[in-house]
Amino acid sequence: MTASLWLGRLLAYRQLTVGLVVIAALVLLGLVGPLFVDVSGAKVGSAIPDLTPSREHPLGTDTVGRDLLSVIIVGTPLTLTIGLIAGVIGLGIGSVFGFIGGYYGGVADNVLHGAADVFLTVPGLLILVVIASATKGAVNVQTEALVVSALAWMWPTRTIRSQVLTMRERGYIQVARFSGTSGARIIVEEMMPNLLPYLAASFVGAVATAILASIGLEALGLGPQNQPTLGMTIYWGLYYTTVMRGLVWWWLPPILIIVLIFVGLFSISAGLDRIMNPRLRSTA
Amino acid sequence: MSAGVLEVKDLRVYYHTSHGTVKAVDGVSFSLAQNERLGLVGESGSGKSTTGLAILRLIKPPGKIEQGEVRLDGIDVLGLSEAEMRRIRLGALALVAQGAMNSLNPVMRVGDQITDALVDHGVRASAREYADRIGQLFERVGLRREIANRFPHELSGGMKQRVCIALAISLRPKVIVADEPTSALDVVVQRQVMDTLADVQTDLGAAVILIGHDMGLMAQFVDRLGVMYAGELVEVSPMEDVYAEPLHPYTRLLIACLPSLEQKGVFTGIPGLPPSLMSPPPGCPFHPRCPHVMERCRIERPVLRQVQSDRWVACHLFGGEAGAE
Amino acid sequence: MPIGYVLRRVGVFLLVIWAAASINFAIPRLSPVDPVRESLLKVTSLGASQGEMDVLTQTFSARFGLDQPVWKQYLTYLSDLAQANLGYSISFYPARVADLIVVALPWTIVLVGLATLLSFVIGTVIGAFMAWSVVPRTIKVIGPPLLTLSAIPYYLLGLILIYLFAFLTKVFPLGGGYSVGMAPEMTPEFLGDALRHAILPALSIVLADMGGWALGMRGMMLTVQGEDFMTLAEAKGLNPGRIFLRYGVRNAILPQFTSLALSMGRVVSGAILVEIVFAYPGVGNLLYQAIRSFDYFVIYGVAFMLIVAIGLATLILDLMLPVLDPRIAY
DSSP, rough: OOHHHHHHHHHHHHHHHHHHHHHHHHHHHHHHHHHHOOGGSSSSSSSOOOOOOSSSSSSOOTTTSOOOOHHHHHHHHHHHHHHHHHHHHHHHHHHHHHHHHHHOHHHHHHHHHHHHHHHSSSHHHHHHHHHHHHHHHHHOOOHHHHHHHHHHHHHHHHHHHHHHHHHTHHHHHHHHHHHHHHHHHHHIIIIIHHHHHHHHHHHHHHHHHHHHHHHHHHHHOOOOOEEEEEEHHHHHHHHTTTTTTTOOHHHHHHHHHHHHHHHHHHHHHHHHHHHOOOGOOOOO | OOOOOOEEEEEEEEEETTTEEEEEEEEEEEEEOOOOOEEEEEOSSHHHHHHHHHHTOOTTTTTEEEEEEEEEEEEGGGSOOOOHHHHHHHTTTEEEOTTTTOSSSSTSSSSHHHHHHHTHHHHHHHOHHHHHHHHHHHHHHHHHGGGGOOGGGSSSSSHHHHHHHHHHTTTTOHHHEEEEETTTOHHHHHHHHHHHHHHHHHHOOOOEEEEESSSSHHHHHHHEEEETTTTEEEEEEEHHHHHSSOOOHHHHHHHHHOSSSSOEEEEEEEEOOOSSSOOOOOOOTTGGGTTTOOOOOOOHHHOOEEEETOOOOOOGGOOTTOOOO | OOHHHHHHHHHHHHHHHHHHHHHHHHHHSSSSSHHHHHHHHHHHOOOOOOOHHHHHHHHHHTTTTTOOOOOHHHHHHHHHHHOOOOBSSSSHHHHHHHHOOOOHHHHHHHHHHHHHHHHHHHHHHHHHHHHOOOOOOHHHHHHHHHHHHHHHHHHHHHHHHIIIIIIIIIISOOSSSSSSTTTSSSSSHHHHHHHHHHHHHHHHHHHHHHHHHHHHHHHEEEEESSHHHHHHHHHOOOOOHIIIIIIIIHHHHHHHHHHHHHHHHHHHHHHHHHHHHHHHHHHHHHHHHHOOOOOOOOEEEHHHHHHHHHHHHHHHHHHHHHHTTTTTOO
């Protein structure tokens, strides 16, 4: 009997651990990879183009002479960075909107909450396309992250706002209000510590949304032309019709890495979910 | 005690959690005669609700009925198959839930929630016959017939509670388990609902187990009272006797807590906290808070035994092998 | 349903449309890019003198109304929009944007509509069963692989499917909406051919989307199972099947519908990319071609139309909700 209890408990944290391990491994790939592989190979024209995989180029080379293994090693951290920057911005904005809207209510809440809902309904890709095609060219990883963060704040706003609304009526918040504590202090000192799991879950969600959006944007060709992010590599793969030509070593590895990123992020998110909502743990 | 319509022997319900085993009900035995009203009173965590649920076999994992016997008119309830148990539920053994809370399905009309129970219990009737029957049930509990077409969120707490009573009596059960039926209601409505319950019960000739924590309510309704503490029955006596002369120290303190309309005094409570059900103290579970604690209480767990005609207590103050008095 | 409620919802819909249209108007004008000049630069790649370029720019600007004061342009823009006049395509001039969209739209609606419906229904059913203890282990085992699939963006899954089923094995066509040489018409052969071409794109969406719905439904079922009315349902001695459907699923599915309404944007975003990967002749592909050739008016036209479509779908779902949940106040 106790064995299955321990398994149940482990299961709750297993998802979280698996997710963290996967993401950590990918980060490591970017950090440690350059020690083993010569990443100057990721530059255009550094090798003979269109080579099939060999010992010298384990993933072959692309049509403009880039070593594809180097491209993956350089590109993974780039994509993760976009997710990170946009995630942080998204969480930041989302928290501010969520706390202010949820706590103070009224007009501010209607505006912020309504905006979040409208932006959620609209296909994110369209917003990005309109913004990106208006700025045209001169996009690098940082600016792309900024553009993508336009999509990353809505879910955090909704989640945090609904939590704040529930918490606002709780006894200990009422007590703080009646004893004259300022709204800002209540938010920071009373509410935020209790919302940490939700903030963490929102952050992970924002990162996932951001990376998904960035990959979509890049697939359309609106990403940084000179930096080999994972999405751009896929874009070039499509551009040079590599799927139809059967050049699996070009388009498959970025996809696999992307899948790993999302599996990792979703596992973390599910793990956090289980911690916050014990009922989701497997029953006996 | 002679065999009544419901016999419970040494019922134990344990919850196996990752932190340890919680002994919610630890050896409860009692007998319920036909037409009798038994009260089960105790503080939160005493095991009274769990006992009620266990009788209906509604305990969910990680909880489990570890051992014990429940006999309804001689039938071994715990040994029935799931299908047989489903027939017994509502048909012979009915639950009056806390209607004022979330007990009714929010997306179904309240009348339909009684009809579907009748249908699943094999009642064959036309739509109009059903409507008629539901209408009669509603009138019986003091509700207008039209209420059957409403949704739960359109009804007040008292009305929802009456719907739950109507549901419970719809198949004329032998035993009704009422789990805190009035806890969320104000005093006036409480009185009305309890009157309704008493009315239908006498009509049916059914036995009632009333579970609650309000001693005053118990005094007005039940024939016999069972006092529960830390998963055990510590006293079972006729209601007047409990009031006039409470035997178990815990019962005495409970009675003493009640404010009196005659005399003015100071509010008293029971010092200390209820014990952990995962690691209860050795011996008698009440001994840390008992004003009459003896050495023996710390070591040996007292057994529920008959000390006078129809009065049962689990306390070393009332005899046992080593004791006098 | 009271008319006031319907009017309010429609009002919100119109507000969203107006907001989208205005943003659509504002953003390109805030950017340093002059769409007309860009297109002209491209078109006149053979080289024209500076003078000739300026004349051309002026003529086209006047033609497109870009030399008017901004507020006048805005009003013209709004009135055009109301008449479903989305302007002219720059690349395919004199084709009208609206015409291009009308041709492409049915393909997208069929693909996305069917795929979303299938993935929602199948996913929700699987999710509901995953939460029911009576169901055999085999169904529950589907969970993790479904979850992994849901981690893949639709169009990437599409690439994998193309490779597996159209390249390695020639089960399905490589792409397009119909085989080369066939003319679009309502004949069984055409429809059959179109169906064959639609299967892989639809599958990309369905497989990748199902997991999310399943997981959501499972979570909701577990939450519902902890509610008091479930205990009473059992205490009534109801059949387990009835408890599962009328008490469990019936309550758990309400948030699922809300999620469906909110997911439209996400699904359409993914579908656009799927169309690109499969060279499927829907609005997604139209958008892509427009981006490649800097056909700004088509870009804005498609963006706006998609927002209208999603707003409409959300409105319909919103109006359905009170029918499902009697607690929703008008």
